[in-house]
Amino acid sequence: MQRVVSNLCNLLCSHYEITLISCYKANETLPATYNFPTNVKIIYFNEIYPDFKLDSFWDKVKFSYRINQLLPNGSKNILIVNNLLYPFFKKKNTIYIRLFHNSFENAYKKYLYKKPLFPPRIALFDKLIVLSSKELNHWQKLHKNIEVIPNFLPSIPKESSPLQSKIVLSVGRMDKGDQKGFFRLVDIWEIVQKDSRFGEWKLHIVGDGLLKEQIEEKIKAKNLQDSIILKPFTNQIEQEYLQASIYAMTSLFEGLPMVLVESASFGLPQISFDINTGPSDIIENEKSGFLIPDGDLEGYAEKLKALMQNQNLRESMGKRAKEIAQEKFSKEAILLKWQKMFNN
Template sequence: MEKINIFLKDITESGGGERVCINLANAFSKKYEVEIFSFYKSFEQPAYELYKNIKISYLSNQNFYHANKIKKIFLKTFYRYFLSLLIILKFKNAKNEILLANDGYFLPFFKNKKLKYFRIWHIKAPKKKKKIFDYFDTLIILSAKELDKWQEWHKNIQVIPNFLPFASSKTSNLSQKVVLSAGRMDKGDQKGFLRLIDIWEIIQKDENFKEWKLHIIGDGLLKEEILHKIQAKKLEHSIILLPFNKNIEKEYLKASIYVMTSHFEGFGMVLAESASYTIPSIAFDINTGPSDIIDNKKSGFLIEDGNLQEFANKLKILMQDESLREKFGKNAKEKVQKEFSKEVIMKKWNKIASF
C-alpha cells in the first residue's frame, strides 16, 4: 500500500487548515497508509476527529502559545528548519511515498527523487513568487481565480478545492432569528470579526431587528479585544460569543443566515458547510474563496470588500424575508453537493497521488 505523509504546524489547533488536513487524512486512509507529522503540540488531542488507522507523530512538544513575540519568531524559525532537516533525513531512502505539506512549515530543501512532494496553498496568492515553490513537485491551490499567476511561477499547478466531509441530512428551518459566523480569532483579525461588530451595530440601530442575535464561534488571542469592542458598543445583549466546539452542527441548525467578513481566504470551508444545511450566506467579495461558493443573488450575496453599509443592507434583506432565505438556501445546498462533495474532490486527489 502506498503511503501519504501529511505535514502541518499543529494538529491540535482548531483552525480551518487543521480541519481540512484531518478531513483529507481521513479520506486518504481508505485507500492509502496515512501518517500525520505535527511540528508542534499545543494541546493533548487533535481538535477534530481522526480515524483510528491514522498515525500521528509529534516532531516537537514545544508550545509557543504564551511566548513573547521575538522569542516565538526565533524558536519557530529554528524548529521549522531543524525539524524539516530531520524529516528529510528520515525519508532519504524511502520510495513511492507522498510528502504533503498542509502549510509552510515543512521545507524539503533536499529532495528524494523517488518521492512526490506536494504543497497545499490555503490562502490567496502572494504578490510575487516565493523560493519555497521550487521545493515542491506540485502546488495545489483551492481556487482557479488566480490560476494564470500561479502558472507563471510553477510548472505543475493543480486546482483542487476543499470538500465537504459529510453530507448532512439535517437542514436548518431558517426561522430562528440567529445570524452565525465562525473562525479563529487570530491577532491579525483575518476573519474580520472586528468589522462584523461594526456591521451588527448598523443592524441594531433598526428597531425591526432588535430580536435578532449574532452568534460568533471561535477562540484565539483576539477574543478579548473582540469582547471589549462588543461591550464598548453596548452590543453584548445581541452578540453572543461561543467557544470552539467540535459539534458545530447544532450551531448551524440554529442559524438562519451565515456571514463571512474575512479580509482574505483560500477557500472558505465554513461557507460550504453552512450551505450544506441550506443556510444562505453573505460575504465580502475578496480575492478568492466566497465567490467560488456563493452565487451572487442566487444562493447568497457577495458584497464589495469593505462596504459595511451595503453588507448591512443585504443582511437586512435576508433577515426580513424568510422565503428568500429558503430559496437561497436550497440553491446553496445544491451547488455544494454538486461541486464540493467528497467523491468529486477525491477523484482529483487520487489522480495526482498515483505513482
C-alpha cells in the first residue's frame, strides 16, 4: 500500500497541493524508501495526538473529528481515505472519498453480516473509488457515486522481453492461505512436464513467505525440483521479466494484480485463471494472453503449452499486452481519470 500511496503522490503533486496524513511513523526510512516528493507535506497523526487509538467506536469518532482539525481552512479540500477513517464529522468545502484496494468478495463482503453498521458508514463518504469495473455491481448496492480508477505504472519500460528463453515466470508472496495459488501452479507444471516436448522449460517462482518450505516440499514430492526454480524476492524484478517468455498467474483472488500489469509492460504474454476480479481487467483473452475458467488445471496446462510451443503466438500476444499496459495503466492515462473526477 505504501508504494501505491507514493506513486499517487508523485502523480498528483505537480497539479495539486498534497498533504499525506499517516497514523504512525512505523518506519523511519519510509519517505526515502518510497520516494515521496519533497513538495508533499507529511503529517504523522500519533505525533500530534499521542493518545491516538481506535479501540472503541468513540475512538473512531474522535479520530474523525481530529482529522478534520488538520485540514486547511478557507480552501476546497479533497480527503482520500484508504482505511480506518469514517467521516462522522465533515468539514465545509471538503469532499470525502474512500479508496478500496481489495476485492469486495474476499475483503468486505463479510462485513455486511458481521458489522451491520458497515453499510451506513460507507454511505458517509461522498464518493467511492474501486480498482476494477467488475466490483461495481457489489458496491453499487451500498453507494450510488462510484468511480473505477486502477493503479498505474510510474513508467512503461522501453525494453521488452525477446520471448526466446524457455522460462515461465510467476511472482508473489507465499503467505498463509496461498492466495497466489502456488500449490496449484505446481500441479499445473506437473501436467506440463508429462509432455516430453517441454522438458527443457523451467518455471521460475519469485517470492518469499511462510509457505515457502511447504511449496518446496510439494515440488520435491512431485520430483519437479529440476524444472521449478524458487527464487527469493528481489528489488531487481525487471530482470526477471526480461528473462522470461510467459507470465503465469494462478491466484485464488485479487484486487487488481499489478504483477500482471508489470509483466505486460515488458511484453510478456500472460495466462491466468479468470477469477472474480483482476485478471480480466488486464488480459484480453486470446489476444494478449489466456483466461482460464477458475479451477480448470488441465485447461490451464493446455493453454500454457500452446504458448510454450509457439513463439509467434508469444510475440503477438506480448505485443498486445504491452499496448494494454500503455493504454490503460500508464501514469498519463490514470492522471486523466483522477483529474476528471476532481473536476467533477
